[in-house]
Amino acid sequence: MEIIKATGIHKTYNPDKIPVHALRGVDLGIEKGEFTAIVGPSGSGKTTLLNIIGGLDTPDKGSIIINNTDISSFKDNEMINFRRDNIGFVFQAYNLIPVLTAKENVEFVMVLQNRNLKERTERAEELLNAVDLGDKMDKRPSELSGGQQQRVAVARALASNPTFVLADEPTANLDSTTTANLLDMMLELNQKEKMTFVFSTHDQRVIDRARRVITLVDGKIV
Amino acid sequence: MKMILSIAWRNIWRNKTRSWVVIGSILVGIWSILFMLSFSYGLITTYVDNTIRYQSSHIQIHNPDWKEDQEVEFTLENTESVLQYINNQSYQSSATQRTLVNGMVRSSRGARGAMIKGIHSEKEGQVSHIDQKIVEGKYFTENKKNEIIIAQKLAERLKLKIRKKLVLQFQNAQGDIVAGSFRIIGLFSTANTLYDESFVMIKQTDLNRLLVLPNASHEIAVFLDDSKELAQVKSDIQNQFPHLLIEDYKEISPDANLYESQMEVSHRIFITIFMLALIFGIINTMLMAVLERNKELGMLMALGMNKTRVFFMIVFETLMLGIIALPFGLILSWLSITYFGKHGVDLSAFSDGMEQFGMSTLIKSYIPTELYFSLSTATVFTALLASIYPAIKAINLKPIEAMRKI
Numbered sequence A: 001m002e003i004i005k006a007t008g009i010h011k012t013y014n015p016d017k018i019p020v021h022a023l024r025g026v027d028l029g030i031e032k033g034e035f036t037a038i039v040g041p042s043g044s045g046k047t048t049l050l051n052i053i054g055g056l057d058t059p060d061k062g063s064i065i066i067n068n069t070d071i072s073s074f075k076d077n078e079m080i081n082f083r084r085d086n087i088g089f090v091f092q093a094y095n096l097i098p099v100l101t102a103k104e105n106v107e108f109v110m111v112l113q114n115r116n117l118k119e120r121t122e123r124a125e126e127l128l129n130a131v132d133l134g135d136k137m138d139k140r141p142s143e144l145s146g147g148q149q150q151r152v153a154v155a156r157a158l159a160s161n162p163t164f165v166l167a168d169e170p171t172a173n174l175d176s177t178t179t180a181n182l183l184d185m186m187l188e189l190n191q192k193e194k195m196t197f198v199f200s201t202h203d204q205r206v207i208d209r210a211r212r213v214i215t216l217v218d219g220k221i222v
Numbered sequence B: 001m002k003m004i005l006s007i008a009w010r011n012i013w014r015n016k017t018r019s020w021v022v023i024g025s026i027l028v029g030i031w032s033i034l035f036m037l038s039f040s041y042g043l044i045t046t047y048v049d050n051t052i053r054y055q056s057s058h059i060q061i062h063n064p065d066w067k068e069d070q071e072v073e074f075t076l077e078n079t080e081s082v083l084q085y086i087n088n089q090s091y092q093s094s095a096t097q098r099t100l101v102n103g104m105v106r107s108s109r110g111a112r113g114a115m116i117k118g119i120h121s122e123k124e125g126q127v128s129h130i131d132q133k134i135v136e137g138k139y140f141t142e143n144k145k146n147e148i149i150i151a152q153k154l155a156e157r158l159k160l161k162i163r164k165k166l167v168l169q170f171q172n173a174q175g176d177i178v179a180g181s182f183r184i185i186g187l188f189s190t191a192n193t194l195y196d197e198s199f200v201m202i203k204q205t206d207l208n209r210l211l212v213l214p215n216a217s218h219e220i221a222v223f224l225d226d227s228k229e230l231a232q233v234k235s236d237i238q239n240q241f242p243h244l245l246i247e248d249y250k251e252i253s254p255d256a257n258l259y260e261s262q263m264e265v266s267h268r269i270f271i272t273i274f275m276l277a278l279i280f281g282i283i284n285t286m287l288m289a290v291l292e293r294n295k296e297l298g299m300l301m302a303l304g305m306n307k308t309r310v311f312f313m314i315v316f317e318t319l320m321l322g323i324i325a326l327p328f329g330l331i332l333s334w335l336s337i338t339y340f341g342k343h344g345v346d347l348s349a350f351s352d353g354m355e356q357f358g359m360s361t362l363i364k365s366y367i368p369t370e371l372y373f374s375l376s377t378a379t380v381f382t383a384l385l386a387s388i389y390p391a392i393k394a395i396n397l398k399p400i401e402a403m404r405k406i
Helices: A046-053 A076-086 A102-112 A117-130 A146-159 A176-193 A204-209 B002-012 B016-056 B064-068 B079-088 B121-128 B152-157 B204-211 B227-240 B254-292 B294-303 B307-343 B348-356 B369-395 B399-403
Strands: A002-013 A020-031 A035-039 A061-066 A087-090 A164-168 A196-201 A212-217 B059-062 B093-107 B110-119 B134-137 B147-151 B165-171 B177-188 B199-203 B219-224 B245-248
Touching (some): A002 A046, A020 A196, A035 A176, A035 A204, A076 A087, A102 A146, A102 B294, A117 A146, A146 A176, A196 A204, B016 B121, B016 B369, B059 B064, B079 B227, B110 B121, B165 B204, B199 B204, B254 B369
Parallel strands (some): A035 A212, A087 A164
Antiparallel strands (some): A002 A061, B059 B219, B059 B245, B093 B110, B093 B165, B134 B177
């Protein structure tokens, strides 16, 4: 069953000045439990596609259906709430909240979901243990290495029990060993929890581990 | 809400220097406005107090015709019954009667016009407290005739000294010009030299004898222990003696009334200026805080933090800065105002100018307690107001634009 269905997605930046056609009619379906990499050269439209799938950007044309819900017409706050409950994000630059500890960062999305303290604490501890950071729960991001921060980011992305996780070049700032460990961990989560992962990446190490690779060139899937 | 408060609190300590600069500027703002207002209050309050204490008293009672034309014949008809009524009331007060006439004060070296006040020496001290302002010689104590007390400044102008004689000349009730020789037994000086020079004091019996108006009085002055009772007392006396002219110090000395009312207006203006300066200072800082955290705010919204929560997070951050500064500012103000309220600031270097306007040269800071509350409310309100623009700026961010990319 497809949990993400993108149909006829077009996106053009600067349409009135110097138009840049980022996406030119992309059709895409992602099924539950996939471990998919979207690859392509710079400027091919990977990040734009990921942004549109994640509800952070809107297509000029086409529709995005997530879990049978068309998100194209959502208003700002509707979209924010939808993202909170359905999509986990892992950013290239980790983007943890610097003033919160690792555990608080993981709890953060659950706080936004108004989940109770006990449930939040248990889930945060379970996830941080799963990403092998059980002993770093009270550390702030500045006290963690890049790899550790990215693992916290993965735990945070999973905390809200999302439908899928979008990861934008998650290994771009990591060394080989850390990348391998992170991918192992995400694959394990993918297999154990049937969590769907969609990456945009240049990284051959990620591409090699992906079960499905979607290649974008000049805004089209090839 | 707890998590938002927690993030807001931690956010303000991310850039400690900047936060302390803002807190410091709010603190200094609170302190400077309260300290400045306390001197303004001190100056005006002292002026009004001096006016009441040494010049006008709280209430003066006259024959209604006296106001129009200060003629000798416009005396009070029932002085004793008025005094008796006032003394029998429950409020704490002192009252005295006076005979008044405009005349000339002559010495061998010069002459000046002045109001000659015939006073009841014992009661006068309780009402005008002039006995406390004798700087040379003494107040009326002995039952001697034709003694006079004049202002030190007037004595200097007329080249007179203690125990010298001067001549008072005026028109009596029959329209005849009469004169009497008086010996100076005391020189007084209040904070208002212009007022001091405008009158001289002799015993009422002496003046009444020269005026050929035995037992006459032109004025009853009432000094209240508690100024708050003024309106009630004035109303009571007016109701009891409707045919008399009853005036309070605001009517007798419009300058005191003007200063009091101007004080309120100018203080409102000062507080408004303070709030405006504070608003722009806080907006500037919070805008910087928002702009440098664009990416992070975008990320928070990407993760699912809705606009209401983002808005309140920025509002809380701003409010916290104000609320941290507030107690420090209030304590510093209270300490300064209390210290200078006790010791005062000596402006005797400017005594000539100040005393010309009836201002005391020792200014003691004073501020009504409610002004601390007013300024606290104003500070919180200002911080709240100042937070709105940065908060709106924050919620108008598009996550994708703020983060550039996910």
